[in-house]
Amino acid sequence: MAKKIVEARGPYFEEFQQDTKEAFVKERKELQGLEAELKEIELEIAQQQHRKHRAENALNYRRKRNRSDKARNHRLIHKGIAVECVCKDSEFLTEAEFYQLAEEIFSEKSLKCKIADMVAERKKEKEEEKRLLEEAEALVKKEGV
Structure with a gap:
């Protein structure tokens, strides 16, 4: 039955079908190449992006280290x-x-x-400063988002 339909449509239809298949295969290959x-x-x-991120981290590390060295x-x-x-x-020793x-x-x-007492007190003060700073940053981040 399928053969009768094709015969009824004529030789141009077969040629069209063949051209369409070839075009489809060609486009599929081209698409695969583009996807690759x-x-x-x-x-x-x-x-x-990874290289950029690493470079930024290295730069930040150097800046931070430079500040701490100073x-x-x-x-x-x-x-x-x-x-x-x-x-x-x-000075003479x-x-x-x-x-x-x-x-x-x-x-x-x-x-x-x-x-030891002085150092312990300073550590407490620094930890409190750090905690307050983190809270402030969290609040700013929360309000900013």
């Missing part, structure tokens, strides 16, 4: 100045003599306890 190309491009984009240097210089202000003759003096001074039990 799209996957490659998406992979490249993902890789570039703060540490500043703190050490000021503490050294304070030592020389309290003990004017310390060699490095070994200065370390020996510092060990003797800081080995006293009462001084160790006092320093």
